[in-house]
Amino acid sequence: MSVRDNRLRLEAEHPADAALMITTKRSQVGHPWGKLTFYVLFPPQSGPADWLHTRKHTAGHFAEHLSLPAGAYRVRVFSKCHCNKVPYATRQRAQAALLDVKIKRVVVRSADMIERGVYRCPQDDRVWHLTHRSGQHG
Numbered sequence: 001m002s003v004r005d006n007r008l009r010l011e012a013e014h015p016a017d018a019a020l021m022i023t024t025k026r027s028q029v030g031h032p033w034g035k036l037t038f039y040v041l042f043p044p045q046s047g048p049a050d051w052l053h054t055r056k057h058t059a060g061h062f063a064e065h066l067s068l069p070a071g072a073y074r075v076r077v078f079s080k081c082h083c084n085k086v087p088y089a090t091r092q093r094a095q096a097a098l099l100d101v102k103i104k105r106v107v108v109r110s111a112d113m114i115e116r117g118v119y120r121c122p123q124d125d126r127v128w129h130l131t132h133r134s135g136q137h138g
């Protein structure tokens, strides 16, 4: 569980690079489950590349089967990110992209490729970016 500003977030990552996220606002703590927002992320190449907004019971199904029930309510969510940077759905995927950049830096020796770390988008919990600063944030 992490707390950022007035938001609360609970995330679970699956070894297959799938993930589940539950978010709410601090002001909603103590309210019924209906105030929580559930998102699921399919493993690469086995479903949509973006986080999907879903419901509690379908999120539970996803956690068990890495799929959503046939005809399940699911909506592609729109990002709140306005960073004008490449978005990655998880830290793991951002780090894979960062590794690519580091390998290219060695091979090409380009001064342009200076990304050194990854961080969670300050505007959207479902987005990660690369940064020229080292270390990890978020």
Ligand SMILES: [Zn+2]
Pocket (backbone or CB within 6 Å): 081, 082, 083, 084, 085, 121, 122, 123, 124, 127, 129
């Ligand atoms: Zn962003």
